Amino acid sequence: MPLPTIAIIGRPNVGKSTLFNRLVGKKLALVDDQPGVTRDRREGEASLLGCDFRVIDTAGFEDEDAASLPGRMRQQTEAALREADVALFLVDARQGLTPLDEEVGRWLRAADVPVILAANKAEGRLAESSIYEAMALGFDDPIALSAEHGEGIADLFDALRPYIDRPDLEVEIDDPESPDAPLKLAIVGRPNAGKSTLINKLLGEDRLITGPEAGITRDSIAVDWEWQGRRVRLIDTAGMRKRAKVQEKLEKLSVADALRAIDFAEVVVILLDATKGLEGQDLKIADKVIAEGRAIMIVLNKWDVAENASYLFNGVKQALDDGLAQVKGVPLLTVSAATGKGLDTMLKVAFETREAWSRRVSTGSLNRWFERAIEANPPPAPGGKRIKPRYITQNNTRPPSFVLFGTRVDLLPESYRRYLINGLRREFDFGAVPVRLNLRAPKNPFDP
Structure with missing residues (x-):
């Protein structure tokens, strides 16, 4: 059974992302003083006093042409409302009501979704008159709160509880190392490589905002999905330019968010634009x-639109071999996010790659290989002192990690260490x- 869903809706800069972060208990959404930071709708799971629910952060509601970027953002907000069990309509208690607040209110009243009105930034007496003013929107009395400071959250929860309290709801907790757990697949790369377009093609819907403008994606957006009966968590990220070109604070926040998405992922797809080839930033x-x-x-x-395809592919492959010497044989695939060609192969290889990343080798098999490797190529004796490797064991997976005693x-x-690592790759198919x-060398008790 899906979790009950709350969509946070309001005009730009009323604190929707701050409230989203407060409810999910993590700083998932980017927050900045300038309006329009959030573009795609972002989802997170929350738990309050035994109630589990899903929260959707949305872009600021604006009345713009549907073809414009603000218009495409509004379409994402409309989609979030269709998914919601309840809409949390947020206004700014400091600024008072605006014509755009009233337009949002009219839109919500026409929707077939319960609405809870909340006045954010309600710290201090200056906000009191605006809170009363919000009653003119035609909903129940507004809940005064401060998302930044956590004030009023208990009152908000009391209002939300009738919609999210489902005692019969069972929440599944995944074992991350189970092969049945969702594959956490992050799509990263430079701006305009087609990351959001690729995810939309996989999902079969316009879940993420796309367009000719560079840098549309700001937050890292995770979307749960199924591919051939297997669960996938797709993670879209902001484009990452060269550090010297990243000057604005918001872009720095977006890049930092993309780097956190890499930490969260299991398999990372670095998406290149075939019309531009491989650049140093990709490496x-x-x-x-x-x-x-x-x-x-x-x-x-x-x-599908690449020129001199064979020459390009071989050139990228050679550049990867030269530039990623520490990891040989990285999978290199070709796709078209526009047509969908190659996407099934990409998912198949991603699952196979996760399996290798999670593989554990028995100590017996490991040391039989180790003895053969030492016999075939004995370690050097620097300064005439013999190095005596004794045994090897695997101490971790994800990534595979080993300790040599x-x-x-x-x-x-380092050359001999690399020899052993390459041997491990070949022998146990780590790819x-x-x-x-x-x-690990035991300390010699006779050393000073």
């Missing part, structure tokens, strides 16, 4: 993903997922 993003221990895939989008193994050169190898 920097890939390095970040690998450093975080996430499985990685490189996907060339807009393949032995005498003076901390003196092993291109990050593999970590730590060296």
Whole structure:
């Protein structure tokens, strides 16, 4: 049974994202003083006093042409209202009612959804007159609250409770390491690579705002979905430009949010624009993903309009081999977000990559391989001192991590450590997922 859903709706800059973060208990949505920060609708799960529910943060409601960016944002808000069990209509108690508040109120009254009116930023006496003024909107008495300071949240919860309190609702808790758990798949890359278009094509709906404007996506948006009966959590992210070009505070926040999405993901698709090829920024993003221990895939989008396709593919492949020396054989796929070609293959490879990223090897198999590897290529003896590797064990998965024990193994050169890591990849079919190898040498009691 789906969770009861609350949609937070109001004009720009009334504090919807701040209230969203307050309800879900995390700073998921970007918050800034300038209006229009939120564009796509963002979802999060919340739990208050034993009630579990879903919250949707929406873009500021504006009366603009449907083809414009504000108009496309409004369409996302309208879609959120259709999903909601109750609408939480937020106004700004400091500024008082505006004509746009009244328009939003008329729209909500015409909708077949219960509406709870709340006056945000209601700290202090200055807001009192505006709170009373909000009664003219034609809903029940407004709830005075401060999303920033947490005031009035108990009163808000009392008003929401009839719509979200479902004692019969059972919430499933996933074991993240179960193969049946949702695949957490983040789509990252430079601006205008087609990340949102790709996700919309997978979903079969205009879930995310797209358009010719660069940098439309600001928040990292997670959407739950199913592919061939298997659950997927798709994560759209803001485009990441070179650090030197990122000057505005809001873009810095968007990039930081995209980096957090990488931390949350299991498999990360770095989406390239096939009409522009591979750039140094793409390799920097890939390095970040690998450093975080996430499985990685490189996907060339807009393949349907790429020129000199074979030359381009081989050039990108060679550049990846040269630029990502620490992870050889990263999957390189071609897709078209516009036509949908190649997307099923991308999902299939993503699930296979997660399986390798989560793989655990038995200690027996591991040490039989280890003995053969040491015999085939004995470790060096720096300064005439023999290095004696004893045994190896896997201490973690996601990414696969191993510990090598032995005498003076901390003196092993990086080239030999790389030899062992590459051997682990080949022997146990880890592919291109990050593999970590730590060296543990017991301290010699005779050393000073």
